[in-house]
Amino acid sequence: MTIRHNWTKEEILEIYNKPLMELLYEAATVHRENHDPNTVQVSTLISIKTGGCSEDCGYCPQAARYHTDIEGNDLMSVNQVKAQALRAKEAGSSRVCMGAAWRNVKDGEEFDSVLEMVRSINKLEMEVCCTLGMITENQAQRLAEAGLYAYNHNLDSSEEYYKEVISTRGFQDRLDTIENVRKTNVTVCSGGIIGMGEQVEDRAGMLVALSTLSPQPESTPINALVPVEGTPLEEQKPVSIWEMVRMVATTRIVMPETQVRLSAGRMQMSREGQAMCFFAGANSIFAGDKLLTTANPDVNEDMEMFQALGLNPQKAFEKKSQSESISAEDSIYQNLGEKPKWSRPGHKIDRNIEAQKVAKIRFENVKKSD
Numbered sequence: 001m002t003i004r005h006n007w008t009k010e011e012i013l014e015i016y017n018k019p020l021m022e023l024l025y026e027a028a029t030v031h032r033e034n035h036d037p038n039t040v041q042v043s044t045l046i047s048i049k050t051g052g053c054s055e056d057c058g059y060c061p062q063a064a065r066y067h068t069d070i071e072g073n074d075l076m077s078v079n080q081v082k083a084q085a086l087r088a089k090e091a092g093s094s095r096v097c098m099g100a101a102w103r104n105v106k107d108g109e110e111f112d113s114v115l116e117m118v119r120s121i122n123k124l125e126m127e128v129c130c131t132l133g134m135i136t137e138n139q140a141q142r143l144a145e146a147g148l149y150a151y152n153h154n155l156d157s158s159e160e161y162y163k164e165v166i167s168t169r170g171f172q173d174r175l176d177t178i179e180n181v182r183k184t185n186v187t188v189c190s191g192g193i194i195g196m197g198e199q200v201e202d203r204a205g206m207l208v209a210l211s212t213l214s215p216q217p218e219s220t221p222i223n224a225l226v227p228v229e230g231t232p233l234e235e236q237k238p239v240s241i242w243e244m245v246r247m248v249a250t251t252r253i254v255m256p257e258t259q260v261r262l263s264a265g266r267m268q269m270s271r272e273g274q275a276m277c278f279f280a281g282a283n284s285i286f287a288g289d290k291l292l293t294t295a296n297p298d299v300n301e302d303m304e305m306f307q308a309l310g311l312n313p314q315k316a317f318e319k320k321s322q323s324e325s326i327s328a329e330d331s332i333y334q335n336l337g338e339k340p341k342w343s344r345p346g347h348k349i350d351r352n353i354e355a356q357k358v359a360k361i362r363f364e365n366v367k368k369s370d
Helices: 009-016 020-034 078-090 109-122 137-146 171-182 200-211 241-254 271-280 299-309 350-369
Strands: 039-049 095-100 127-131 150-152 187-189 192-194 219-224 259-262 282-287
Touching: 009 020, 009 200, 009 241, 020 241, 020 271, 039 078, 039 109, 039 259, 078 095, 078 109, 095 109, 095 150, 109 127, 109 137, 137 171, 171 187, 187 219, 192 200, 192 241, 200 241, 219 241, 219 282, 241 259, 241 271, 271 282, 271 299, 282 299
Parallel strands: 039 095, 039 282, 095 127, 127 150, 150 187, 192 219, 219 259, 259 282
Antiparallel strands: none
């Protein structure tokens, strides 16, 4: 099947708004032409550094400026991460994704530790993915040498609506990071979130941005917003299962070879709803009881669902062969002490500012009560 890189917003909207039965049929047909419909990738997400992020993403409870119940932690040790990866492998995961609440990667001891984590997990015969914020080309090359399989960097929404959610970094920074990853042998994982108050046109706009990348991302997470108290988007209504199914199906049609991942929001979906998403072209999930900071179905529940639906977990390295991990001593790419100037647009987002004010009041009240 020919991969198109020239989808327009109008074409994608036409697909998204088709009668549901027609949309499902088309998406399922495309899915079967490019994937085994009974195989689903199972990934585990580990928050290796939680909270304290300097960004103002309206959806994120890890932003330091908002008052949420998230307990922050410093960077985990290599041994701690390796132990969690082993448990994930025993539970059926073929991929581990490590997430750190950083704006961007900074050369130094912490990044060196992450590189060792990548080497350790790769040696477990598992695919390893990282989501660490913006990275330079040299940092991407260092991750590749360590054996990284994929790098996640979500576009979040359309370029137009992105400005309504985040003011501390620019949409172009996301594209530049993906371009830096593409200069290596590491695959790209990039998707977004629906349910942040955007219009359907913004969902189509995000898919335009993703589908026109060449090559298209090897995996695309579709997240349903999980509103968290204390964040600017805490009062957003959850998206319906029909919106999720339509988004998955449309993504499958415009990105036929991409693995479409059901990510955040599965706790609000029934098994029947998830089954419909699998039928529509989703072929990857995050397993485990937590996605960074939000609840997720227990892995045993997922395995029961797989058994009921006749689904099989995808084996590691089915889509791309495993890369060898090069030791730190033998690496070509070294710490350059880079200090890149990623953008800070700085425009005002009223609901983000209001959430900061509320956070300050709550913090002061907590101090008084102590």
